[in-house]
Each structure stands twice: as structure tokens, then as C-alpha cells.
Amino acid sequence: MSGIRVQGLAKRFGSRTAVEGLSFEVHPGEVFGLLGPNGAGKTTTVRMLTGLLQPSEGEASVWGFSVRTQGEQLRRTVGLLTEQPGLYDRLTARENLRFFIKLHELEESAAWPRAQIYLRRFGLEGREDEPVGSFSKGMRQKLAIVRTLVHDPKVIFLDEPTSGLDPESARTVRDAVAELATEGRTIVLCSHNLAEVERLCSRVAVIQGRLLALAPLGELRHAGLALDIRVEGEAERFRPALAQLPFALNVLTEGSQLKVMLTESAQAPDVLACLVTAGARVHSAVPAHRPLEEVYLELIRQGRV
Numbered sequence: 001m002s003g004i005r006v007q008g009l010a011k012r013f014g015s016r017t018a019v020e021g022l023s024f025e026v027h028p029g030e031v032f033g034l035l036g037p038n039g040a041g042k043t044t045t046v047r048m049l050t051g052l053l054q055p056s057e058g059e060a061s062v063w064g065f066s067v068r069t070q071g072e073q074l075r076r077t078v079g080l081l082t083e084q085p086g087l088y089d090r091l092t093a094r095e096n097l098r099f100f101i102k103l104h105e106l107e108e109s110a111a112w113p114r115a116q117i118y119l120r121r122f123g124l125e126g127r128e129d130e131p132v133g134s135f136s137k138g139m140r141q142k143l144a145i146v147r148t149l150v151h152d153p154k155v156i157f158l159d160e161p162t163s164g165l166d167p168e169s170a171r172t173v174r175d176a177v178a179e180l181a182t183e184g185r186t187i188v189l190c191s192h193n194l195a196e197v198e199r200l201c202s203r204v205a206v207i208q209g210r211l212l213a214l215a216p217l218g219e220l221r222h223a224g225l226a227l228d229i230r231v232e233g234e235a236e237r238f239r240p241a242l243a244q245l246p247f248a249l250n251v252l253t254e255g256s257q258l259k260v261m262l263t264e265s266a267q268a269p270d271v272l273a274c275l276v277t278a279g280a281r282v283h284s285a286v287p288a289h290r291p292l293e294e295v296y297l298e299l300i301r302q303g304r305v
């Protein structure tokens with residue numbers, strides 16, 4: 001199948017397990033977020049899916065090529081933007097790209113016009129013959145992205161693609177990523193920038209050595225609804241009453257505001273009844289979505305238990 005299919009993938013380094021039991025699929029045309037804290041195994045997973053590391057267990061195919069046995073075809077099909085741009089400072093942008101075109105044994109007559117499209121898109125046109133050592137961090141990052149796209153990859157792995165970019169450049173890159181997906185490519189985005197993930201990704205996997213969550217982004221954000229409640233006086237004094245409810249709730253208070261994280265919407269009337277019974281004068285209660293960051297942090301906290 002095209003896209004990505006991962007089944008029971010694991011990687012161990014000696015006695016240390018970097019990731020295990022990973023199973024997920026990513027479809028063509030999808031921007032898929034791979035999230036997790038530092039050391040969660042994102043890079044290790046991406047390295048296995050791009051043919052740079054052999055899995056210890058499990059199987060994965062990328063655009064139909066097995067990561068175990070078809071490394072060469074795999075490397076021709078995937079584009080990988082790593083955290084370090086890995087460009088040669090003493091070479092010009094054009095020379096850097098030509099070097100990469102040669103390395104991939106591509107026809108320059110096809111690859112260079114493709115590079116030019118992205119150089120133009122990223123505002124690097126006219127700068128091709130300047131040494132990369134004189135480029136700003138943002139220009140280097142954009143050039144690294146051009147290099148990632150030069151062989152017309154069907155599956156693209158992007159590790160923090162907008163890191164170090166100013167807001168305008170970051171938007172240009174995000175728009176380019178979204179467009180690459182509409183062309184039917186498969187994109188995996190590793191990012192700690194959850195706002196960016198919310199903007200770009202249709203589905204996400206949260207990992208921490210293993211899969212903690214795999215869901216459409218909307219579903220994850222709605223996974224726990226919240227209730228924003230305003231009471232008269234100090235909200236904190238109602239915490240003990242809420243703690244008596246038969247379901248455990250995460251409660252945040254600030255002044256007269258309570259934010260009560262629900263695990264199901266049917267809990268809302270019980271929460272309000274509990275507050276009123278405890279003597280609260282409730283001025284307002286508004287359903288709210290939990291921001292992705294909140295859901296993400298809770299998943300990570302639970303994953304550590």
C-alpha cells in the first residue's frame with residue numbers, strides 16, 4: 001500500500017528499549033503528527049522508517065517498500081528533513097543542491113527545475129550562487145527543505161521544519177507543507193510546536209517509548225471536555241466538595257474561575273449540582289474544549305505512571 005504502515009515496530013539499543021509495540025498507518029495526502037517528549041523515540045522511529053536503522057522487531061512499509069528489505073527503493077521514495085540542516089557552508093546553495101542531486105543519481109534536467117520551484121517559493125531565488133555560510137538560519141532551513149524535496153519524494157518526514165524561522169517564513173513553509181499533502185504525498189511532522197501541529201495535522205500519534213494515543217486531532221482535543229465555571233467568591237474552596245464526586249476530575253482554579261476537566265459530558269450536571277449543594281452561587285458554566293497542549297501533557301503524565 002502507499003502511505004505508511006507500521007506493525008509492532010520496536011528498536012532496542014543494547015538493553016535500552018527506545019520504542020516498542022508501535023502500530024499505525026498514515027495515508028497519502030495526510031499530514032500526520034508524531035509527538036512525544038524529548039527521548040520519546042520519535043527520531044528513532046523516523047530513522048527506521050527512512051531505512052537508516054533496522055528495527056529490532058516488527059515490520060513497516062513505506063509507499064509499499066519494506067523498511068527491512070527494500071532500503072534502497074525506500075531511500076529514493078522518502079524525503080527527510082532532520083533537525084540539523086547538514087549543508088556545506090563553503091558551497092553555494094546551487095552547489096549544495098547539485099551535490100545532493102548527484103548523490104541521489106537524479107537527472108539534473110528534471111531535478112533542478114523542481115529545486116527552482118521551491119527556491120522561488122521560499123524566496124531564495126537569486127541567492128543560488130551565494131555560499132551557504134553567509135545564509136541566515138531561516139534561509140538555511142528553507143534550503144534544507146528544498147533539498148528534501150529535490151528528488152520528488154512521495155513520503156516526507158519533517159523534524160521541526162519551522163524551527164528558527166520568523167513568523168512569515170514559518171507560514172510560507174507551513175503553506176508549502178499543506179500543499180505537498182494536497183498533491184497526494186504522505187507527510188510525517190515531528191514537532192514540539194503544538195500550535196503548528198494543530199494547524200497542519202489531521203491525525204497524531206503521541207509516543208513515549210510506546211504508543212500513548214493515536215487519533216484524529218479533533219477527537220483528541222475533544223477527548224476530555226472541560227467546563228469553565230464562574231462562581232461567587234473564591235473558587236478554590238469548592239475543591240474538597242468536587243473531590244467527593246465518584247469520578248476523579250482534574251480541577252484548575254483561579255480567583256472565582258474553575259476549569260473542570262471532564263472525562264465525559266454526562267458529568268457536567270453532577271459537577272454543577274455538587275457545586276450548588278456545597279453552597280456555590282454559579283454565575284456561568286460554559287463547555288470548553290481542552291487545548292491540545294492540555295490533552296498532550298495529560299497523556300504524557302498518564303504514560304509515566
Ligand SMILES: Nc1ncnc2c1ncn2[C@@H]1O[C@H](COP(=O)(O)OP(=O)(O)OP(=O)(O)O)[C@@H](O)[C@H]1O
Nearest residue numbers: 013016017018036037038039040041042043044045
Ligand atoms: N544510537 C543510539 N544508541 C543508544 N541509544 C540511543 C540511540 N539513539 C537513540 N537512543 C535512545 O533512544 C531513546 C529515544 O531517542 P530518540 O532520539 O529517538 O528520541 P526523540 O523522541 O527523537 O527525542 P528528541 O525530541 O529529544 O529529539 C533515548 O533514550 C535515546 O537515548
